[in-house]
Amino acid sequence: MVLPVSGASGGRWASEDGARVTARGWGWRHAGRRRPAVSQLDLDVAPGERVLLLGASGAGKSTLLAGLAGVLGGDDEGDEAGDLLVDGRAPAEQRGRIGLVLQDPDSQVVLARVGDDVAFGCENLGVPRDEIWRRVGHALDAVGLDLPLSASTSELSGGQKQRLALAGALAMRPGLLLLDEPTANLDPGGVVEVRDAVARVVADTGATLVVVEHRVSVWLPVVDRVVVLDAGGGVLADGRPDDVLRAERDRLVDAGVWVPGAAPPAPVRSRTTGELLLTAGGLDVGHKGPKGRAVAGGIDLTVTEGRALAVTGTNGSGKSTLALTVAGLLAPVAGALEATPSFADGAGPSPIRWKPRQLLTRVGTVFQDPEHQFLTATVRRELAVGPEALGASPREVASRVDHLLDRLRLDHLAGANPFTLSGGEKRRLSVATVLASRPSMLVLDEPTFGQDARTWRELVALLAELLDEGRAVVAVTHDAEFASTLADDVLDLSAHARRTDPAEVRR
Amino acid sequence: MSTSTPENRSTAARDSSTGFTPKARTTPTRRWRVVDIVIASVIGVAAGVVFWAWGLAYTPIDSVLSFSGGFEGILNGGWLFAGVLGGIVIRKPGAAVYTEVVAAVVSMLIGTQWGFSVLIWGIVQGLGAEIVLAVFLYKSWRIGTVLLAGAVAGLAVGLMDTSFASAAAYAAGSKTIYVVTSVVSGTVLAGLLSWLAARGLARTGALSRFASGRSADARV
Amino acid sequence: MSVLTPVVATGVVGRVNPVAKLLAAVVLAIALLLSIDWVSAGTALLLEALLLPFAGLSARQLLARTAPLWIAAPTSVVAIALYGRDGGASVVEWGFLSVTEGSLALAGAIGLRILAVGVPGIVLFATTDPTDLADGLGQVLRLPARFVLGGLAGLRLVGLFMDDWRQLALARRARGVADSGGPVGALRRFGQQAFSLLVLSVRRGSKLATAMEAKGFGGDAPRTWARPSSFGLRDGVLVALGVVIAATSVTAAVLAGTWEFVLA
Numbered sequence: 001m002v003l004p005v006s007g008a009s010g011g012r013w014a015s016e017d018g019a020r021v022t023a024r025g026w027g028w029r030h031a032g033r034r035r036p037a038v039s040q041l042d043l044d045v046a047p048g049e050r051v052l053l054l055g056a057s058g059a060g061k062s063t064l065l066a067g068l069a070g071v072l073g074g075d076d077e078g079d080e081a082g083d084l085l086v087d088g089r090a091p092a093e094q095r096g097r098i099g100l101v102l103q104d105p106d107s108q109v110v111l112a113r114v115g116d117d118v119a120f121g122c123e124n125l126g127v128p129r130d131e132i133w134r135r136v137g138h139a140l141d142a143v144g145l146d147l148p149l150s151a152s153t154s155e156l157s158g159g160q161k162q163r164l165a166l167a168g169a170l171a172m173r174p175g176l177l178l179l180d181e182p183t184a185n186l187d188p189g190g191v192v193e194v195r196d197a198v199a200r201v202v203a204d205t206g207a208t209l210v211v212v213e214h215r216v217s218v219w220l221p222v223v224d225r226v227v228v229l230d231a232g233g234g235v236l237a238d239g240r241p242d243d244v245l246r247a248e249r250d251r252l253v254d255a256g257v258w259v260p261g262a263a264p265p266a267p268v269r270s271r272t273t274g275e276l277l278l279t280a281g282g283l284d285v286g287h288k289g290p291k292g293r294a295v296a297g298g299i300d301l302t303v304t305e306g307r308a309l310a311v312t313g314t315n316g317s318g319k320s321t322l323a324l325t326v327a328g329l330l331a332p333v334a335g336a337l338e339a340t341p342s343f344a345d346g347a348g349p350s351p352i353r354w355k356p357r358q359l360l361t362r363v364g365t366v367f368q369d370p371e372h373q374f375l376t377a378t379v380r381r382e383l384a385v386g387p388e389a390l391g392a393s394p395r396e397v398a399s400r401v402d403h404l405l406d407r408l409r410l411d412h413l414a415g416a417n418p419f420t421l422s423g424g425e426k427r428r429l430s431v432a433t434v435l436a437s438r439p440s441m442l443v444l445d446e447p448t449f450g451q452d453a454r455t456w457r458e459l460v461a462l463l464a465e466l467l468d469e470g471r472a473v474v475a476v477t478h479d480a481e482f483a484s485t486l487a488d489d490v491l492d493l494s495a496h497a498r499r500t501d502p503a504e505v506r507r
Numbered sequence: 508m509s510t511s512t513p514e515n516r517s518t519a520a521r522d523s524s525t526g527f528t529p530k531a532r533t534t535p536t537r538r539w540r541v542v543d544i545v546i547a548s549v550i551g552v553a554a555g556v557v558f559w560a561w562g563l564a565y566t567p568i569d570s571v572l573s574f575s576g577g578f579e580g581i582l583n584g585g586w587l588f589a590g591v592l593g594g595i596v597i598r599k600p601g602a603a604v605y606t607e608v609v610a611a612v613v614s615m616l617i618g619t620q621w622g623f624s625v626l627i628w629g630i631v632q633g634l635g636a637e638i639v640l641a642v643f644l645y646k647s648w649r650i651g652t653v654l655l656a657g658a659v660a661g662l663a664v665g666l667m668d669t670s671f672a673s674a675a676a677y678a679a680g681s682k683t684i685y686v687v688t689s690v691v692s693g694t695v696l697a698g699l700l701s702w703l704a705a706r707g708l709a710r711t712g713a714l715s716r717f718a719s720g721r722s723a724d725a726r727v
Numbered sequence: 728m729s730v731l732t733p734v735v736a737t738g739v740v741g742r743v744n745p746v747a748k749l750l751a752a753v754v755l756a757i758a759l760l761l762s763i764d765w766v767s768a769g770t771a772l773l774l775e776a777l778l779l780p781f782a783g784l785s786a787r788q789l790l791a792r793t794a795p796l797w798i799a800a801p802t803s804v805v806a807i808a809l810y811g812r813d814g815g816a817s818v819v820e821w822g823f824l825s826v827t828e829g830s831l832a833l834a835g836a837i838g839l840r841i842l843a844v845g846v847p848g849i850v851l852f853a854t855t856d857p858t859d860l861a862d863g864l865g866q867v868l869r870l871p872a873r874f875v876l877g878g879l880a881g882l883r884l885v886g887l888f889m890d891d892w893r894q895l896a897l898a899r900r901a902r903g904v905a906d907s908g909g910p911v912g913a914l915r916r917f918g919q920q921a922f923s924l925l926v927l928s929v930r931r932g933s934k935l936a937t938a939m940e941a942k943g944f945g946g947d948a949p950r951t952w953a954r955p956s957s958f959g960l961r962d963g964v965l966v967a968l969g970v971v972i973a974a975t976s977v978t979a980a981v982l983a984g985t986w987e988f989v990l991a
Contacts, residue, residue, distance in 0.1 A: 029527050032721040036527065071940045076536070077716060079527040095943035106887060107934035110880050110942075112858055119953040124943035132953045154887070168942060329897045360903035367901075371927060372894045375902060375919065377710055389903040419711035419926060437903065541945035542936035544873055548881025549932035553925055556888065562795070576809070609878055615848060624756050624844055671760050673841075676807045676833040707922060713929040 018047030018208040019175035025082030028063055037063040039233035050209040052219050055229035056255035061212045065178045069100040096125040099169025103181040105161035115149025121172040139167040143197040159190025163197050179211045184450045187315055187478045214452045217260040256452030264457050266485050267464035274305025274470050277343040277441055283335035285325045294333045295321050296496045308473040310483040313493030319476040320445050327365040327443040328352050364434030368445040370426040374418040382418050386437035400436055408432045424455035441472045448479045539599055542716050547593050551606040554589035555613025561585040577684030584696025587660040590636040592701040596719050607633030635663030654698035661693020746863035747962035748851040751969030756844050758973035762987050767980035768839035774972045782850045792853050796845040800838045807834040857882055862956040872950055891927055895920050
């Protein structure tokens with residue numbers, strides 16, 4: 001795509017001088033840790049340059065960005081070595097010169113109204129009142145958010161919230177724009193919105209840009225330099241995007257980066273089909289059960305052993321609601337959802353009426369956010385919850401737990417608290433806990449959400465294995481690649497939507 | 508294009524931990540950071556919702572207990588844990604009062620039967636816990652201190668209620684029962700529960716930016 | 728939670744500075760809490776009832792929001808009647824319980840006082856937007872901006888709690904543990920769910936704090952306020968009304984001889 005090179009919009013902004021970044025032997029060690037997060041970093045970024053920062057998980061990318069923004073904290077939060085300077089001075093003294101956008105759309109919204117949230121940064125910098133509202137208007141235009149100033153921030157979609165955060169940073173007129181995985185938690189539409197907004201902004205203002213992201217192909221048109229951090233310290237590679245991607249391809253693929261042109265191998269599957277498990281006819285789904293209004297309706301589907309059903313559709317079309325209904329967690333609004341006698345195994349035809357323990361051995365649900373599912377304080381106990389609820393003997397429980405720890409490579413984490421795991425490990429753990437009770441059907445809500453390429457590959461391989469074992473998989477996803485790699489059947493909900501589901505639009 | 512060679516990288520790795528000079532680890536500053544304020548507010552708001560729910564549940568339980576004259580003091584701890592929990596998580600002067608006041612304001616905004624008096628009570632309750640933490644110079648965070656903080660908060664609210672609130676209309680015997688049960692409730696519901704909650708929170712890594720979330724000696 | 732969201736300000740009260748509402752409610756509450764007698768509480772309640780139509784809440788909304796009061800008042804009345812300080816002729820006696828004329832009078836007074844203190848608080852805050860309150864506290868009362876806005880940001884996170892709570896409940900059903908153990912089990916599950924919610928909220932709060940700091944919040948540099956909050960005539964009138972009601976109630980009680988200072 002063709003993007004404006006510089007100042008093409010006619011200078012709505014006074015052209016901000018981009019900031020210069022200098023790092024000399026810089027390192028940071030978080031308090032309470034033995035190994036530093038970043039060490040021996042030497043880096044120079046010229047004003048106006050646009051850098052894509054890559055590296056394996058743990059290489060310190062987020063720490064570097066936090067350091068550049070000056071938000072790492074003081075003496076009591078860690079130890080620093082070397083220098084990290086923006087325009088020759090410490091970042092913490094230059095609030096407003098540096099804008100930071102983080103990964104989670106929900107955790108960056110400060111105030112309840114759109115205009116107020118964008119104005120927040122300016123207020124902190126002591127900008128006079130009239131000037132504040134002028135800047136707010138410009139910032140919202142620049143990111144393409146065409147909303148009234150009194151619009152409620154909690155009702156925005158993920159892509160809109162990220163653009164709101166970008167507008168809030170913009171209103172401060174920063175010379176350095178830092179983006180830490182800004183599109184990781186967004187659907188494909190949101191990803192493009194945010195990328196385009198950033199491209200426009202950088203072209204208009206000439207600010208220096210540093211982006212951390214695994215989705216390289218999304219950002220390639222915007223950046224002119226790629227820097228790869230080494231997990232052991234220092235810089236692994238640094239140069240023009242094409243050169244670095246070619247030279248470091250294997251290492252990057254290993255690190256979980258989505259290198260363009262390196263398509264993940266499709267897993268080998270035996271594609272045998274087993275028995276029918278669940279059928280839905282004319283199913284209407286919604287949040288309040290039989291008394292509620294339907295979010296999507298007239299759905300017909302079948303769930304069969306050994307086959308994967310992918311449910312796709314735009315934001316708000318009711319995908320998650322359908323997943324929860326099929327999993328027996330939400331009551332259908334209308335229509336039929338029936339389990340075959342062999343699947344129900346004496347529990348009755350309606351999954352919503354099954355007791356939790358009956359549900360456990362028949363359906364396993366993996367939620368979009370693994371943290372919603374964690375119940376205990378260690379990984380081992382977490383895996384034992386399911387078998388223990390079924391009344392298995394301690395020996396049986398231990399054997400199942402050990403088997404899963406081994407299969408999903410979580411053994412070295414057996415005693416760790418689930419919340420302290422990395423994103424990919426949490427996802428593996430939530431799948432493992434579901435497998436502990438050996439359900440015949442698995443329902444997954446956005447399993448590849450926010451995951452890097454490596455976890456993605458592992459997940460696809462694992463699901464392929466499970467399908468070959470004769471389980472059924474229902475996956476709600478907006479990841480087209482995931483659907484095309486794994487799915488045997490695809491159900492597109494956009495045609496079935498009745499009204500927009502606000503709970504879904506927010507993601 | 509500069510790519511670090513294998514030799515460079517290994518030297519870099521070896522040197523990585525020597526460039527850091529850990530500064531003398533003095534006590535953290537007394538000044539509240541932004542994260543202190545926000546987390547204290549989060550705890551306060553969450554507690555405020557619980558206070559409101561507790562207040563709703565209080566009424567039917569109270570009507571049962573009202574046949575016992577003064578024993579409803581045993582429920583008071585449910586309104587005291589915000590201050591204690593906030594105090595031991597944030598570990599800065601004023602944390603207990605701030606968190607308790609935020610919780611009171613939130614429960615008031617949602618709507619309780621006691622209306623505006625909840626704010627005044629919140630200040631006093633928070634002060635009860637705060638005084639104990641201050642007496643120990645904000646340096647002792649052992650379970651004994653925490654239980655004591657809960658007990659004193661319970662005492663404070665017990666005395667306030669028997670002087671100004673509906674319980675002021677009780678006879679002397681009922682008043683005493685009220686204050687005593689309030690102290691017990693404070694110790695258990697506010698002191699013990701808060702200590703357990705803070706410990707659980709620290710284990711999840713959610714408090715990594717706080718002194719309460721980092722064990723003093725071990726480096727992970 | 729519909730109760731959490733303020734009513735869009737329709738009446739005169741909606742446009743009053745929230746700080747004025749706060750001050751009026753404080754003055755009234757303090758005055759009434761200093762004595763338990765039916766004259767002061769009753770006078771205040773009467774005067775408040777006269778002003779209710781100006782509040783901008785429909786009768787249905789009013790009833791819904793003040794519901795806790797209508798449940799609490801009778802309960803307290805019963806409790807005080809049975810255990811309150813006795814005085815005057817005895818009506819019923821049964822062991823520990825004793826209902827006398829004195830305790831009945833006290834019970835009535837308490838009931839009225841609950842309403843008199845509760846209604847203005849609920850009504851005034853049902854029409855207040857939290858951001859406006861924060862602006863008022865920072866600009867009019869000049870409380871430290873860091874605490875006021877930090878508190879507001881924390882308050883905003885409440886709306887997200889409800890979605891999380893639902894997800895947590897569904898997850899527990901999916902994990903097979905939603906119904907074990909009877910009432911004690913239910914209590915333990917409630918506690919566990921509340922704890923999970925606390926963990927999620929603290930993590931989200933920490934990320935929010937970082938985002939706020941990156942926007943320059945928390946420093947020593949002087950800040951400006953994008954939304955002006957001024958204390959004008961209308962606001963002064965509301966505070967004056969609060970003072971007047973308080974003073975009238977107290978005076979009426981003193982004149983009627985029923986004023987009893989609680990600490991005496």
